[in-house]
Amino acid sequence: MNITNKLEVLFMTLIGLLVFGCTIEDGKDLNGPETVSISEGVSRPELPQVVSGILADMRDRLNTQEDVISVVGRDYWRHQSSDPRWTGDLMTGVLDDNAFYLTTPYAARYAVVKECNLLLEGLENTTTDFSDTEKAAIRGFANTIKAHQLLTVLNMLYQNGIRTDVADPDNLGSFEGYDSALTTIIGLLNSAATDLAAGGDVSPNTMGVSYLEFNRAITARAAAYQGNYSLVLSALDESFMDFAGDMYLGAYHRFSAAGSDELNQLFFALNSTGANARIAHPDFVNSAEAGDSRLDKAVLRTDGPLNIAGLTPGTHDVYIYESSTDPVAIIRNEELILLYAEANMVDNPGEAEMAINVVRDAAGLDPVLPGTVDEDRLLYERRYSLFAEGHRWIDLRRFNKLDELVLDRAGDNRVTQFPIPQNEGQ
Structure with a gap:
């Protein structure tokens, strides 16, 4: 074997x-x-x-x-008729x-x-x-x-x-x-x-960056969770962060249809049915700035809205991955630039603005007004830059803004954390 x-x-x-x-x-x-x-x-x-x-x-x-x-x-909403x-x-x-x-x-x-x-x-x-x-x-x-x-x-x-x-x-x-x-x-x-x-x-x-660059990128992410912004900046210096680089430069999971390899199960075709679909939350669609190209990650359903589970009919599919062999980002340049902005937001706002504007320029948006980079601005940029990559819930929680999450129906609530699995015996 x-x-x-x-x-x-x-x-x-x-x-x-x-x-x-x-x-x-x-x-x-x-x-x-x-x-x-x-x-x-x-x-x-x-x-x-x-x-x-x-x-x-x-x-x-x-x-x-x-x-x-x-x-x-x-x-987004995840629809699966069997569950x-x-x-x-x-x-x-x-x-x-x-x-x-x-x-x-x-x-x-x-x-x-x-x-x-x-x-x-x-x-x-x-x-x-x-x-x-x-x-x-x-x-x-x-x-x-x-x-x-x-x-x-x-x-x-x-x-x-x-x-x-x-x-x-x-x-x-x-x-x-x-x-x-x-x-x-x-x-x-x-x-x-x-x-x-x-x-x-x-x-x-096979990640696409060196293991040391990946390590320092993940360290910067973890240090931001800790509020240790000096470590964020020092780790970013040793990462693959590149202000002039592609926003999608980074470390990735790879997939293929060859042999016994695995396919990217985050891919669903457009206009998927309620049997299996990912529907962009309407607030993501409705809260975007005009001209923000990051909204292209949500694509209008040409077969009509999907109406399930008492939710407002969903009009847009999540469409980050266009095939079942597309790679999935673990961490990429756009997040690192936004971590740089976050780490500089209080003590060096000029650097924070520069970093935010790099990201906005890539999204086809005008620069922010001087002196306007604050938590809300940062969270907006992170929401649209890192959509459906597993960040928004963590970001709102660490900035004590979970109450901003939309409650879609009577009886819905906001999750703060997951329980310890039952069989851990805690």
């Missing part, structure tokens, strides 16, 4: 998280023959397959994850701690964390003559991906906290609160950056 297949078996084993929480019980042995060659010593020929497996598994349940965050953030919870639980705020919209992305992200931990364990135990530089590159890669996955889970559970120490399934760390977990994640990213600076990229890298 090759290493890619071993990681697939590992992932299926870790789907036990859906039933058993983070503990692996009832005969599920993560030290069994499926994973022993990884954890007991990764070899040079195995390494690129392990790295490829980790990158591939980062995509698992990505569609569910993005849909969940976008629905609670009122970026009314998209327009029920997630919009009424009555959340089930054992429902797919929580447990599947939760388990998928921790599966990748486990794979990273196995790689780190295998590096410690290897008899292969990796140089110190190579070891640093491997450690830096594994810890960067692990930190990113943990940050994704933390964004969902927020003040409920997460487990950051899950290396030993028989001795799991306790839940860390939001602030503590965020500090742990940033510490992991900073440590990984030191390794990547010394070791460079491990192969393969």
